[in-house]
Amino acid sequence: MQEPSFLILTALAAGMQHGYGIITDVARISEGRVRLRAGTLYAALDRLRADELIEVDHEEVVDGRLRRYYKLSEEGEQQLAAEAARLQANATAAITRLKAARGLA
Amino acid sequence: MNRPEELARHYRQLLALYPRAYRHDHEEEMLAVLLDSARPGQEFPRAVESLDLIWGALRMRLRLGQVYHGNIGSDALAAFSLLAPLLLAGPVLATLLLHLVHGPSAPDPYFREHFPIISETYYARIATARGLKLAMAGQLAVAIAVVLRMRRLALAVITVILTLWIIDAGYGFRSLDTFDVFFLTCYGLEATALIASPGPRRGLQLLSWRSGAVLAAAAAALTGTWTLTMRLAYGGAFTSSGDAEVNALALLALVILAVGVFLLSHLGRYVVVLFAGMLCPYVLYLGWVVGVVPVPTPTEALTIQYVPPVLALCAIVAIALHRNRRFPDHPDGTTAIKGTRPT
Numbered sequence: 001m002q003e004p005s006f007l008i009l010t011a012l013a014a015g016m017q018h019g020y021g022i023i024t025d026v027a028r029i030s031e032g033r034v035r036l037r038a039g040t041l042y043a044a045l046d047r048l049r050a051d052e053l054i055e056v057d058h059e060e061v062v063d064g065r066l067r068r069y070y071k072l073s074e075e076g077e078q079q080l081a082a083e084a085a086r087l088q089a090n091a092t093a094a095i096t097r098l099k100a101a102r103g104l105a
Numbered sequence: 106m107n108r109p110e111e112l113a114r115h116y117r118q119l120l121a122l123y124p125r126a127y128r129h130d131h132e133e134e135m136l137a138v139l140l141d142s143a144r145p146g147q148e149f150p151r152a153v154e155s156l157d158l159i160w161g162a163l164r165m166r167l168r169l170g171q172v173y174h175g176n177i178g179s180d181a182l183a184a185f186s187l188l189a190p191l192l193l194a195g196p197v198l199a200t201l202l203l204h205l206v207h208g209p210s211a212p213d214p215y216f217r218e219h220f221p222i223i224s225e226t227y228y229a230r231i232a233t234a235r236g237l238k239l240a241m242a243g244q245l246a247v248a249i250a251v252v253l254r255m256r257r258l259a260l261a262v263i264t265v266i267l268t269l270w271i272i273d274a275g276y277g278f279r280s281l282d283t284f285d286v287f288f289l290t291c292y293g294l295e296a297t298a299l300i301a302s303p304g305p306r307r308g309l310q311l312l313s314w315r316s317g318a319v320l321a322a323a324a325a326a327l328t329g330t331w332t333l334t335m336r337l338a339y340g341g342a343f344t345s346s347g348d349a350e351v352n353a354l355a356l357l358a359l360v361i362l363a364v365g366v367f368l369l370s371h372l373g374r375y376v377v378v379l380f381a382g383m384l385c386p387y388v389l390y391l392g393w394v395v396g397v398v399p400v401p402t403p404t405e406a407l408t409i410q411y412v413p414p415v416l417a418l419c420a421i422v423a424i425a426l427h428r429n430r431r432f433p434d435h436p437d438g439t440t441a442i443k444g445t446r447p448t
Binding site: 023059 | 131133134135136137138139140141142153154157158159160161162164165303306307310
């Protein structure tokens with residue numbers, strides 16, 4: 001799973017969000033390292049919808065602007081959990097080996 | 106014109122690069138995100154934003170790795186990319202299995218009695234034509250790939266087979282027999298659908314039990330019609346009374362299926378058109394049996410051969426149209442999406 005997709009799913013794990021909300025949340029989650037642009041965001045959202053990882057919850061008009069809210073699907077939750085576990089396992093292995101290498105040095 | 110309106114106008118110019126159908130669904134939403142993201146007093150899109158939108162529009166137009174929901178034609182092709190290989194896999198698999206079990210010289214009476222639905226012509230040719238074997242095996246591989254929702258793998262299989270065929274053509278078909286027009290056409294249609302649509306994953310999303318019933322009927326009609334038209338094309342198999350009985354029963358089954366699907370699915374005229382076209386070869390055959398229709402020439406018969414695949418595509422389009430109609434457009438001009446609650 002690519003990092004933007006992972007971060008978008010992570011943003012939606014807390015609850016449904018609209019496009020701009022996802023952008024700001026992804027920036028917050030990544031501590032400013034990943035700043036999604038609109039074109040990139042909507043390409044990713046379309047791909048995630050096709051993979052049935054997210055779905056549209058509802059839409060509303062705020063100050064004359066259309067907002068469409070996306071939410072995580074059940075499959076999206078499962079895949080996010082699996083990806084998070086995989087990343088965690090990799091990180092744990094890396095840290096363990098680094099500690100061992102430093103201990104030997 | 107104030108600054109926000111000026112900025113919105115510039116953003117719309119960039120969004121105009123996206124495909125029309127995509128804009129219809131996403132333009133207002135994307136514009137809202139762009140305006141929300143704009144800095145105070147900003148009058149023009151920033152360079153990085155412009156590049157991002159241009160790149161996004163380009164990817165969406167090329168549809169490479171991109172998926173777009175909501176477009177009828179795209180949905181129809183997505184369903185077709187899933188179903189066309191599956192429709193063809195049935196008779197192909199049966200023919201290959203028969204060939205493995207009985208060898209190349211299966212007795213004709215046995216074959217005709219027990220497996221009238223499978224093309225005798227293909228069965229006979231498969232023993233000698235390596236290109237045909239390759240095409241049939243490839244068709245099975247494509248079917249497996251689309252069931253697993255692996256669009257790129259399916260495309261890779263088609264590309265490999267077509268490449269081998271083309272290379273062999275350069276050497277005068279020394280290794281792979283000759284081009285098989287039917288399989289070549291099928292591969293072409295499948296590749297087009299796989300490239301120009303979100304692919305089988307989206308196709309699976311579109312299917313419901315009603316569309317499944319239509320497609321099961323279409324598959325039965327396609328298989329039967331394929332067999333019949335192959336016989337028409339290559340001739341020599343219409344002299345036995347058994348053929349007339351088999352095809353009369355197939356005709357009756359199709360009519361019953363058509364009426365059943367018509368009543369259950371509410372697809373209306375689409376089903377009528379679909380099945381009327383699929384019945385065409387059977388009617389021609391029965392007309393020939395009773396002496397009303399002259400015996401078709403090989404060219405005419407080959408033309409009829411293309412009716413079933415085209416009609417299968419029509420079935421998919423009809424289903425896609427039917428599904429889309431269940432989620433009509435919003436009053437504000439945006440297309441409703443499954444799961445959306447209009448405000």
